[in-house]
Amino acid sequence: MIAKVIVDVPAKQTDRAFDYLIPERLIEVIQPGMRVIVPFGPRTIQGFVISIEEESSFDKLREIVEPMDLYPVLNPELLKLGDWLTDKTLSYKISAYQVMLPAALKAKYIKKLKMSKQCQINDLPLDIQDLFINQQEVSWEQAVNEGLLSLLQKEATKGNIEVIYEVKERVKKKKLKHVYPLLNNEELMGIRDALTSQAAKQKVVIEYFIDKNESVELRELLSILNVSSATVKGLVQKGVLVEKDMEVYRDPYLDRIFEKTQALRLTDEQFAAITPVINSIEEEKHNVFLLYGVTGSGKTEVYLQSIQRILEKGKEAIFLIPEISLTPQMVKRFKGRFGNEVAVLHSGLSIGEKYDEWRKIQRKEVKVVVGARSAIFAPFENLGIIIIDEEHETSYKQEENPRYHARDVAIERARFHQCPVILGSATPALETFARAQKGVYIKLTLSKRMNNQSLPTVQIVDMREELREGNRSMFSRKLLEKLQDRLEKKQQTVLFLNKRGHSSFVMCRDCGYVVNCPQCDISLTYHRYNEQMKCHYCGYETHVPTHCPECNSEHIRYFGTGTQKVEEELGKVLPEARVIRMDVDTTSRKGSHERLLNDFQEGKADILLGTQMIAKGLDFPNITLVGVLSADTMLHLPDFRSSEKTFQLLTQVSGRAGRHELEGEVIIQTYTPEHYSIVLAGTQNYDHFYEQEMMIRKPHQYPPFYYISLITVSHENLMKVVSVTEKITHFLQARLSKESIVLGPVASPIPRINNRYRYQCLIKYKREPELGKTLKTVLDQYQQEAVSNGLQVSIDVNPYILM
DNA sequence: AGCACGCCGACT
DNA sequence: GTCGGCGTGCTC
Numbered sequence: 001m002i003a004k005v006i007v008d009v010p011a012k013q014t015d016r017a018f019d020y021l022i023p024e025r026l027i028e029v030i031q032p033g034m035r036v037i038v039p040f041g042p043r044t045i046q047g048f049v050i051s052i053e054e055e056s057s058f059d060k061l062r063e064i065v066e067p068m069d070l071y072p073v074l075n076p077e078l079l080k081l082g083d084w085l086t087d088k089t090l091s092y093k094i095s096a097y098q099v100m101l102p103a104a105l106k107a108k109y110i111k112k113l114k115m116s117k118q119c120q121i122n123d124l125p126l127d128i129q130d131l132f133i134n135q136q137e138v139s140w141e142q143a144v145n146e147g148l149l150s151l152l153q154k155e156a157t158k159g160n161i162e163v164i165y166e167v168k169e170r171v172k173k174k175k176l177k178h179v180y181p182l183l184n185n186e187e188l189m190g191i192r193d194a195l196t197s198q199a200a201k202q203k204v205v206i207e208y209f210i211d212k213n214e215s216v217e218l219r220e221l222l223s224i225l226n227v228s229s230a231t232v233k234g235l236v237q238k239g240v241l242v243e244k245d246m247e248v249y250r251d252p253y254l255d256r257i258f259e260k261t262q263a264l265r266l267t268d269e270q271f272a273a274i275t276p277v278i279n280s281i282e283e284e285k286h287n288v289f290l291l292y293g294v295t296g297s298g299k300t301e302v303y304l305q306s307i308q309r310i311l312e313k314g315k316e317a318i319f320l321i322p323e324i325s326l327t328p329q330m331v332k333r334f335k336g337r338f339g340n341e342v343a344v345l346h347s348g349l350s351i352g353e354k355y356d357e358w359r360k361i362q363r364k365e366v367k368v369v370v371g372a373r374s375a376i377f378a379p380f381e382n383l384g385i386i387i388i389d390e391e392h393e394t395s396y397k398q399e400e401n402p403r404y405h406a407r408d409v410a411i412e413r414a415r416f417h418q419c420p421v422i423l424g425s426a427t428p429a430l431e432t433f434a435r436a437q438k439g440v441y442i443k444l445t446l447s448k449r450m451n452n453q454s455l456p457t458v459q460i461v462d463m464r465e466e467l468r469e470g471n472r473s474m475f476s477r478k479l480l481e482k483l484q485d486r487l488e489k490k491q492q493t494v495l496f497l498n499k500r501g502h503s504s505f506v507m508c509r510d511c512g513y514v515v516n517c518p519q520c521d522i523s524l525t526y527h528r529y530n531e532q533m534k535c536h537y538c539g540y541e542t543h544v545p546t547h548c549p550e551c552n553s554e555h556i557r558y559f560g561t562g563t564q565k566v567e568e569e570l571g572k573v574l575p576e577a578r579v580i581r582m583d584v585d586t587t588s589r590k591g592s593h594e595r596l597l598n599d600f601q602e603g604k605a606d607i608l609l610g611t612q613m614i615a616k617g618l619d620f621p622n623i624t625l626v627g628v629l630s631a632d633t634m635l636h637l638p639d640f641r642s643s644e645k646t647f648q649l650l651t652q653v654s655g656r657a658g659r660h661e662l663e664g665e666v667i668i669q670t671y672t673p674e675h676y677s678i679v680l681a682g683t684q685n686y687d688h689f690y691e692q693e694m695m696i697r698k699p700h701q702y703p704p705f706y707y708i709s710l711i712t713v714s715h716e717n718l719m720k721v722v723s724v725t726e727k728i729t730h731f732l733q734a735r736l737s738k739e740s741i742v743l744g745p746v747a748s749p750i751p752r753i754n755n756r757y758r759y760q761c762l763i764k765y766k767r768e769p770e771l772g773k774t775l776k777t778v779l780d781q782y783q784q785e786a787v788s789n790g791l792q793v794s795i796d797v798n799p800y801i802l803m
Numbered sequence: 804a805g806c807a808c809g810c811c812g813a814c815t
Numbered sequence: 816g817t818c819g820g821c822g823t824g825c826t827c
Binding site for chain 3: 002004005007009013014017018019020021038039040041042043056058059060061062
């Protein structure tokens with residue numbers, strides 16, 4: 001029997017199945033979807049069996065060494081999905097399979113040197129003999145470090161030394177030692193009575209098991225009975241007890257009790273929204289729904305009850321949520337409703353923890369997965385629904401290969417399972433809303449907040465005006481006044497600082513010189529804790545200069561506003577306010593995110609100050625004021641979606657206020673109060689924004705009117721980059737239809753990263769069925785060059801970031 | 804991706 | 816004459 005195997009070598013030439021002989025003893029064992037260890041050239045590597053066949057056209061077949069799994073890690077659906085993913089994202093098969101699995105299943109390779117069997121230690125040169133005196137094998141690294149590599153290689157050609165390649169699992173299954181008695185109570189009593197008085201401790205252990213004749217964790221037993229492991233070992237030797245390793249899960253939520261919650265009564269609107277979903281579930285029909293509901297309109301309850309119905313039908317559900325809003329609050333809602341039917345997958349978990357959550361899914365021990373982007377690949381086999389909350393979030397798009405969008409994968413999987421998809425948002429992506437308008441998706445609307453609470457009132461403050469009237473602080477008078485008011489009323493405020501596109505850079509106040517990265521054409525970001533400036537792209541780090549390198553002025557310092565700075569300023573203007581700051585610095589430690597939010601919820605602070613991460617999901621009754629310190633920082637990014645992103649963010653943040661009994665107020669500070677995305681965020685009118693934005697996208701031929709694909713070329717040599725990009729552009733212009741637009745070559749918005757120049761070519765098209773093939777030819781042509789001369793070509797179909 | 808094979812310059 | 820540079824091509 002032959003296994004077709006995709007090997008773990010992400011390269012153009014190896015991006016196809018290789019045939020392997022299945023040895024006799026493994027014929028019943030090896031199945032499609034399993035990971036196997038195979039010889040590949042001189043190495044041994046990991047591979048995925050994609051199918052099993054009778055024969056092969058290749059005549060020098062080698063054998064599979066061994067399987068790495070007891071059961072397939074990829075089911076037939078996921079194997080097929082891998083093909084689809086490869087096709088859509090122009091990525092390698094192996095990368096597609098790897099992205100669908102937890103990182104723990106990615107192989108680790110070890111290279112070692114070993115003395116051959118026929119070789120005696122005296123046959124080796126003296127320098128090497130030391131190495132093998134006390135050990136059989138020497139790691140490759142050690143050989144390199146001790147500079148013995150060339151000597152060893154010489155011996156290897158003589159046949160005295162062998163090079164071994166080993167495939168290792170990245171993560172071990174966590175195991176705990178358990179013990180249990182082999183005998184029944186009567187026999188145990190017999191043994192007990194036969195024990196001499198010296199064996200008092202053994203007696204204690206036996207009595208424990210007489211009382212409780214079942215398996216117990218060794219460590220626990222030792223601590224309960226206060227005996228040593230030697231005691232237990234003695235009994236094991238006598239054949240009274242047995243030890244065995246029991247596999248356990250690393251459960252990040254182990255000691256937590258989740259209060260059981262019941263389904264809430266739906267409002268009329270919620271009921272109207274859920275009905276078509278339920279119908280779709282009952283009819284096992286594939287539909288895509290857009291659940292378009294204003295902030296605080298109770299979308300989550302609709303999700304929960306849809307999932308409830310899926311569980312009643314014995315099916316499974318995937319619930320996606322952006323990493324940033326995968327808060328403990330959210331987890332609590334799911335675990336509270338569905339108990340241990342829920343697995344949670346997010347980046348805060350260790351590799352081992354993720355692996356364990358994944359195995360719970362694989363073994364059908366859970367029915368619901370709550371997770372960020374990659375949870376879309378949860379290995380369910382009987383999927384009943386996929387829900388994507390905050391579907392407009394850009395984090396659903398993976399920015400490395402394979403560059404997939406979770407929304408597309410969701411729809412593909414749902415099509416396979418003939419089940420519904422719910423895309424939920426108060427501010428849908430323009431593409432999504434357009435499809436809903438066209439009837440491709442079914443639009444379900446929640447226009448009212450729960451408890452009939454009105455949306456918060458929004459005021460836009462012109463910061464230029466403030467400046468003109470002599471207020472140079474970062475708080476407008478209006479915001480300050482409201483802040484004071486909330487302090488007096490003992491109500492809470494959320495202050496939002498949009499840092500994206502506004503990181504603190506170092507600038508000379510005399511000549512305007514900005515410190516840039518010497519290798520990448522972007523400004524360095526100032527980090528206060530070590531007084532250093534760092535490049536976001538290549539990691540270059542340097543001290544803040546004391547004098548301007550251009551004009552030698554001493555007035556060189558950092559600009560821009562960080563959360564720390566705001567916190568300081570707050571301390572000056574409102575010294576009595578208690579502030580909790582949430583940003584990457586204060587939430588990097590595990591669990592600190594949760595702790596800070598808990599503190600805020602419990603009223604231990606008056607003001608919650610933070611970045612993106614507080615824009616979503618916060619749902620605390622006492623928040624009545626939201627302040628946005630600078631609304632327009634991301635408006636000037638070189639991205640056609642910047643207005644959309646600004647509107648979405650402002651609307652999301654505003655939605656944090658007044659979600660319960662108390663009414664909410666929002667203050668948005670801006671330097672461009674006339675910009676439509678800010679004006680309309682003020683009225684919180686998405687429909688209006690949609691129309692306005694569509695009117696702008698249309699003449700510029702941007703999505704949703706056109707699809708786009710982006711090709712980025714990079715190389716150390718600027719001329720090379722330009723000429724290759726030019727060639728690609730011409731090639732595409734010749735190949736694509738007249739209706740399509742090929743733009744370029746142009747310098748990328750980040751024209752240089754790590755000393756590599758970057759040029760790009762943007763394709764806009766409405767219908768281009770052969771585009772995938774054409775782009776693949778471009779990749780085939782130039783990816784070969786990558787090895788020989790360092791040219792890199794990357795293609796992003798439907799990019800979210802044009803950089 | 805690794806690695807071997809193979810063909811040309813600068814050294815014992 | 817050989818050691819070693821990296822261009823080329825293969826891995827079931």
